[in-house]
Amino acid sequence: MSAPALIALDWGTTSLRAYLLGGDGVALDTRASSAGIMNLPAGGFDQAFEETCGAWLDAARLPVIAAGMVGSAQGWVEAPYVETPAGADALVAGIVKVKTARGVTVHVVPGVLEPGALPNVMRGEETQIFGALASDAASGAAGGALIGLPGTHAKWVFVNDERIERFYTFMTGETFGALRDHTILGRTMHPSPTHDEPVFLRGVDTARDAGHPGVLATIFSTRTLGLTGQLTAEQQPDYxxxxxxxxxLRGLNEVLARQQASLAGRTLRLIGNDALCERYRTALARFGCHDAATVAHATEHGLYRIAALAGLVAAPARAA
Amino acid sequence: MSAPALIALDWGTTSLRAYLLGGDGVALDTRASSAGIMNLPAGGFDQAFEETCGAWLDAARLPVIAAGMVGSAQGWVEAPYVETPAGADALVAGIVKVKTARGVTVHVVPGVLEPGALPNVMRGEETQIFGALASDAASGAAGGALIGLPGTHAKWVFVNDERIERFYTFMTGETFGALRDHTILGRTMHPSPTHDEPVFLRGVDTARDAGHPGVLATIFSTRTLGLTGQLTAEQQPDYxxxxxxxxxLRGLNEVLARQQASLAGRTLRLIGNDALCERYRTALARFGCHDAATVAHATEHGLYRIAALAGLVAAPARAA
Structure with a gap:
């Protein structure tokens, strides 16, 4: 086991995850808390940082790097967006530093902005993507990689020549929660302790098939399939x-179709929690995509890689 | 002014609207309250009915007809759905009666079910549609009518030969509320006292144009256009x-396209509140549809017409 070399923070809206990384980029210790930027009192960044990382810094003076909403306008210090196409070098150039009460410098990685009529933004995912590219050969394949990050605001990111070229944000997770908890659809639903895959895939197939007028209409079938005895209350959330x-995925496939491409037969990579990535894998299979492995440790690897490029740590032998 | 002939109730989830109609089907008096079926205590139907209609019934013994969620499984009495294709005759045959404490019989009009892989249901709208057909020549045009009912759960209904053939439900209004009040999109929004039509139409045009991966993605631009200074907080709700x-409307247009039809150049009718119908009219114009008048008094006319067909009142001379 190598000696501690870097403190790496994934500091988002609702949580703070801290990694103590060795010189090989592998985590020696981790801390997680609910000290996301929206959960902190005004000026609470320094205290949350101390509570999470103070003991590590007492033991050794280490460089610190952070990515995520901590660099937003509502964060500790604003690290202005880098525009697409964005490589790891541009992220390094966009790092903004903030000095802590302890006198340590936190290096905050900027997010990425794709300008245009429908602008897109990410903060934190850019770092995970460069982590995935470093640790997974398939995600850096010739002809460009496609990486999906399921979640509250799912991202689908096109990477070419080690640069983030384009991406899309789907508010899938947050829309699911809002519909379940705050519309009529929730009234006939009961939570289910188990995942009903056939019912989940029935929902996927319904969305995939063309014969409906879009998601604002299909979601109502959650209720009507219940009213007509075709879905139980416990099945409705998975549907x-x-x-x-x-x-x-249908929307993503339509984007691909405009490039004479398709999900069918495509290699892609997923970053995210295992259960959710597994859901996406079974859904992707219905679109003919059977090569969609989850890339593990993308966050730590990305933070380490950017820190190495920034000269904060030595490049690990295993990184690409 | 004709003498009172019918008490007609539009009894929905959140409100109760009562009309005292003359023999010509025109309202002599109206009452409205928040005594919708979800707002009533258990067994509260009789009391709400008395409070709303008691004075009218004290003055004259009148037949009573009701449509809407009052006929649902959670209503006063369940009037099982009539299946598509459904004409006014089928609605009359499906009427279920309930006797009030006063000894008056309330005739409850059934809703309509379109069975299938994506079932659809309506309760109340079927009555408004037959009201619109009776009072507006264009909506009963040869070749079939298309009637839109904007709202919490917007309906688009295809009527042919005076029968409801097919319809779609879009959870547009309720999804808007859930996204605004319960997702990140609301965080950057401020309510605006005025309707910003250019911004509203920017949203319509964005949805209409093909170059995006669907509504789950485009809604995120509400936030990113704010972040990039292209929409103010007050403009974001209209967008x-x-x-x-x-x-x-894009989804509806895709359904029409499969029938070699289109919104462009089409005559259709709207039923609903004036401000919302006006929004839909300006949006429909972007799809090339410039003949989408609102049909007034569709609810009362529909209730009167069904009551006349059921023999509760004489047919008014003006009805078709």
Whole structure:
């Protein structure tokens, strides 16, 4: 086991994850808390940082790098967006530093902005993507990589020549929660302790098939399939989840079609929690995509890689 | 002014509207309250009915007809759905009666079910549609009518030969509320006292144009256009409204395209509140549809017409 070399922070809206990384980029220790930027009192960044990382810094003076919403306008210090196409070098050039009460410098990685009529933004995902590119050969394949990051705001990112070229944000996870908790659809639903895959895939298939007028209409079938005895209350959440993920993948497939491409037969990579990535994998299979492995440790690897490029640590032998 | 002939109730989830109609089907008096079926205590139907209609019934013994969620499984009495294709005769045959404490019989009009892989249901709208057909020549045009009912759960209904043949439900209004009040999109929004039509139409046009991967993605631009200084906080609600209505109409247009038809150049009719119908009219114009008048008094006319067909009142001379 190598000696501690870097403190790496994934500091988002609702959580803070801290990694103590060795010189090989592998985590020696981790801390997680709910000290996301929206959960902090005004000026609470320094205290949250101390509570999470103070003991590590007492033991050794280490460089610190952070990515995520901590660099937003509502964060500790604003690290202005880098525009697409964005490589790791541009992220390094965009790092903004903030000095802590302890006198340590935190290096905050900027997010990425794709300008245009429908602008897109990410903060944190850019770092995970460069982590995935470093640790997975398939995600840096010739002809460009496609990486999906399922979640509250799912991202689908096109990477070419080690640069983030284009990406899309789907509010799939947050829309699911809002529909379940705050519309009539929730009234006939009961939570289910288990995942009903056939019902989930029925939702995916419904969204995938062309014969409907879009997601604003198909979601109502969650209720009417219940009213007509075709879905139980416990099945309705998985059906709605399948519908929304199916609509997301259908939309992605339409984007690919305009480039004479398709999800069918494509190699792609996923970054995210295992259960959610597994849902996406079964849904992707319905679109003919059977090569969609999850890239593990993308966050730590990305933070380490950017820190190495920034000269904060030595490049690990295993990184690409 | 003709003498009172009928008490007609539009009894929905959140409100109760009562009309005292003359023999010509025109309202002599109206009452409205928030005594919708979800707002009543258990067994509260009789009391709400008495409070709303008692004075009218004290003055004259009148037949009573009701439509809407009052006939649902959670209503006063369940009037099982009539299946498509459904004419006014089928609605009359499906009427279920309930006796009030006063000894008056309330005739409850059934809703309509379109069975299938994506079932659809309506309760109340079927009555408005037959009201619109009776009072507006264009909506009963040869070749079939298309009637839109904007709202919480917007309906688009295809009528042919005086029968409801097919319909679609779009959860546009309720999804708008859930996204605004319960997702990140609301965080950067401020309510605006005025309707910003150019911004609304920007949303409509964005949804209409093909170059995006669907509504789950375009809604995120409400936030990113704010982040990039292209929409103020006050403009974001109108933009989101335009996006969702635009996606609804785009979906409807895709359904029409499969029948070698289109919104462009089409005559259709709207039923609903004036401000919302006006929004839909400006949005429909972006799809090339310039003949979409609102049909007034569709609810009362529909209730009167069904009551006349049921023999509860004489047919008014003006009805078709």
């Amino acid at each position: 709605l989840s399948g519908l929304l993920i199916g609509h997301e | 989101l409204s335009g996006l969702l209505i635009g996606h609804e």
